[in-house]
Amino acid sequence: MPRQLFGLTTGVVCATTVVDVTVIATESLSKRFPRVTALDRLSMDIGPGVTGLVGANGAGKSTLIKILLGLSPATEGRAAVLGLDVATEGAAIRERVGYMPEHDCLPPDVSATEFVVHMARMSGLPPAAARERTADTLRHVGLYEERYRPIGGYSTGMKQRVKLAQALVHDPQLVFLDEPTNGLDPVGRDEMLGLIRRIHTDFGISVLVTSHLLGELERTCDHVVVVDGGKLLRSSSTTDFTQSTAILAIEVTDTDEHPDGTAAMRDALHARGVDTHDGSGLPGAGHILLLTAESEDTYDLVRDTVAGLGLGLVRMEQRRHHISEVFTDSDEQQSTAHHSAGKEAVGHGG
Amino acid sequence: MAVEQTPAQTGAQSRIHNIGYRSYDGQRLGRAYARRSLYSQSLRGAYGLGRSAKSKVLPMLLFAVMCAPALIMVAVTVATKAHKLPVEYTNYAIIMQGLIGLYVASQAPQAVSRDLRFKTVPLYFSRPIETADYVRAKYAAMTSALFIITAVPLVVLYVGALLAKLDFTDQTKGFLQGLVSVALLSLLFAGIGLVISAVTPRRGFGIAAVIAVLTISYGAVSTLQAIADAQGTTGAVPWIGLFSPITLIDGVQTAFLGATSSYPGGAGPGTGEGVLFLLAVLGLIAGCYGLLMRRYRKVGL
Numbered sequence: 001m002p003r004q005l006f007g008l009t010t011g012v013v014c015a016t017t018v019v020d021v022t023v024i025a026t027e028s029l030s031k032r033f034p035r036v037t038a039l040d041r042l043s044m045d046i047g048p049g050v051t052g053l054v055g056a057n058g059a060g061k062s063t064l065i066k067i068l069l070g071l072s073p074a075t076e077g078r079a080a081v082l083g084l085d086v087a088t089e090g091a092a093i094r095e096r097v098g099y100m101p102e103h104d105c106l107p108p109d110v111s112a113t114e115f116v117v118h119m120a121r122m123s124g125l126p127p128a129a130a131r132e133r134t135a136d137t138l139r140h141v142g143l144y145e146e147r148y149r150p151i152g153g154y155s156t157g158m159k160q161r162v163k164l165a166q167a168l169v170h171d172p173q174l175v176f177l178d179e180p181t182n183g184l185d186p187v188g189r190d191e192m193l194g195l196i197r198r199i200h201t202d203f204g205i206s207v208l209v210t211s212h213l214l215g216e217l218e219r220t221c222d223h224v225v226v227v228d229g230g231k232l233l234r235s236s237s238t239t240d241f242t243q244s245t246a247i248l249a250i251e252v253t254d255t256d257e258h259p260d261g262t263a264a265m266r267d268a269l270h271a272r273g274v275d276t277h278d279g280s281g282l283p284g285a286g287h288i289l290l291l292t293a294e295s296e297d298t299y300d301l302v303r304d305t306v307a308g309l310g311l312g313l314v315r316m317e318q319r320r321h322h323i324s325e326v327f328t329d330s331d332e333q334q335s336t337a338h339h340s341a342g343k344e345a346v347g348h349g350g
Numbered sequence: 351m352a353v354e355q356t357p358a359q360t361g362a363q364s365r366i367h368n369i370g371y372r373s374y375d376g377q378r379l380g381r382a383y384a385r386r387s388l389y390s391q392s393l394r395g396a397y398g399l400g401r402s403a404k405s406k407v408l409p410m411l412l413f414a415v416m417c418a419p420a421l422i423m424v425a426v427t428v429a430t431k432a433h434k435l436p437v438e439y440t441n442y443a444i445i446m447q448g449l450i451g452l453y454v455a456s457q458a459p460q461a462v463s464r465d466l467r468f469k470t471v472p473l474y475f476s477r478p479i480e481t482a483d484y485v486r487a488k489y490a491a492m493t494s495a496l497f498i499i500t501a502v503p504l505v506v507l508y509v510g511a512l513l514a515k516l517d518f519t520d521q522t523k524g525f526l527q528g529l530v531s532v533a534l535l536s537l538l539f540a541g542i543g544l545v546i547s548a549v550t551p552r553r554g555f556g557i558a559a560v561i562a563v564l565t566i567s568y569g570a571v572s573t574l575q576a577i578a579d580a581q582g583t584t585g586a587v588p589w590i591g592l593f594s595p596i597t598l599i600d601g602v603q604t605a606f607l608g609a610t611s612s613y614p615g616g617a618g619p620g621t622g623e624g625v626l627f628l629l630a631v632l633g634l635i636a637g638c639y640g641l642l643m644r645r646y647r648k649v650g651l
Contacts, residue, residue, distance in 0.1 A: 071476070094477055098476075099472075103469055122387065123378070123384070136371075
């Protein structure tokens with residue numbers, strides 16, 4: 001996508017069109033603290049939709065969000081959000097953007113409704129609109145009767161929803177969600193990810209969501225940006241990831257007939273020409289078989305094989321890359337070492 | 351304003367329909383409005399309004415206790431047909447300083463520590479309002495809350511004085527002088543209370559620290575003044591008064607607002623020395639504001 005996003009240099013012509021296609025753009029953005037370099041010449045363009053920002057803790061994700069909100073000046077380079085320069089138009093950006101912090105930020109002694117109404121007013125919504133939008137937004141994030149109770153009594157999942165609601169209440173064009181799935185159980189995680197997906201598909205709001213888990217972002221995002229040590233490691237659409245990583249994990253029960261069900265299953269699959277791996281190094285190794293799903297037929301094949309052997313199918317799920325493999329991949333590319341095929345890649349997925 | 355994106359389904363009015371997400375095209379009122387909203391929310395909060403029933407108890411109780419003596423004085427004045435009020439307008443706050451201190455100590459931490467402790471501050475600063483807006487709104491709210499608790503008793507006294515048919519000109523002059531004095535006191539006490547509470551996210555520490563600063567400084571100053579007075583070094587009495595908030599206010603109103611000093615022997619500062627008192631008060635207020643700004647620039651996101 002075009003670098004001319006910075007309409008400053010290329011004139012007004014692109015200002016309107018570029019806003020349509022680029023939501024966030026950075027150009028050799030660097031942030032250095034006396035001891036650390038948090039961002040190192042980061043250049044990227046992010047379009048509308050759900051974008052995942054992946055990186056280990058300390059990779060510079062939060063620093064980037066701070067700069068994009070216009071709250072912290074970049075050491076060098078430039079950045080624009082919704083076509084607005086972060087260095088000079090921070091207030092205008094913050095009016096159009098929502099932010100959900102990673103940490104707890106809710107006072108326990110007020111109700112979700114009171115709190116979100118207050119935050120809506122802080123965003124400039126008139127009192128009546130603030131109340132109306134609060135009721136709508138809390139309903140959309142899935143808080144109903146409990147919204148009148150003090151937040152102190154909420155579960156982590158409910159608190160995350162309130163945090164999300166306050167970021168959405170003023171109907172921003174873009175939201176920054178910092179680690180929204182932190183502290184949630186698997187079900188809560190899935191619900192939150194579904195909600196994030198809906199923020200774009202149903203609400204029409206672009207999303208920048210950070211996480212240190214690539215797996216969960218793959219399912220949710222249209223585009224994933226990986227940063228490490230303040231540098232851009234990879235920026236690609238999620239289809240790139242998923243195409244190479246359609247790996248199935250299968251776990252079967254043992255029966256009297258087949259005391260080692262896993263081995264029986266492996267042999268049966270081999271007999272049908274399907275290659276498997278034993279997932280060594282993974283939790284549950286020895287009980288899990290990994291195979292590459294070529295097409296939809298693979299699922300049927302697995303089902304028929306399991307049924308034929310009379311085993312119980314404990315699980316069959318898609319596995320995806322773990323973030324560490326993206327790092328490994330890129331290291332390999334850098335050192336021009338051999339690039340192993342995606343089917344060897346294993347990791348913890350959903 | 352809000353536009354329905356999905357057409358509302360036809361059917362019984364009482365049924366709830368999922369009308370989908372509605373975008374907001376209405377007004378966005380910007381920073382000044384947000385600042386005003388924060389101000390009114392904080393001011394209401396200082397009296398427990400919009401908070402739990404439990405948090406209304408103390409501020410309301412203190413408010414009632416602040417007003418009660420004024421009511422009694424008025425009743426006595428009217429009943430006995432006295433020719434003057436038992437207490438000067440400017441003196442009322444000085445007499446009731448313990449309660450005012452208690453009020454600052456209980457409400458200033460509430461105003462700022464909560465946002466710090468529960469890390470709500472980043473939510474404010476990720477919105478159009480900025481550090482200065484936040485600090486000003488909180489400072490103004492605390493000052494207004496203090497002004498209400500200190501000025502309402504004066505209004506009671508004034509109304510009572512008029513009912514007792516005391517001299518209108520005298521009373522009005524005294525009343526206005528009293529108002530100026532408590533306004534200055536409110537600014538000063540709010541500043542001190544907020545700065546101390548903004549340092550710690552723990553409310554309990556804030557309360558204790560505010561009480562300590564106010565009572566220890568006053569205790570030390572009044573003790574030293576009493577000693578100086580007893581030893582006959584009356585000249586030192588006003589200067590010692592520079593070192594505690596309430597004696598500063600006393601000094602300023604003695605010098606400029608026709609008050610009778612509560613210093614031992616009534617040895618308040620003259621007009622010349624009074625300038626120094628006034629400067630000290632204004633300097634402290636400005637200093638508190640500066641410190642608050644510095645503090646909130648740091649806590650940012």
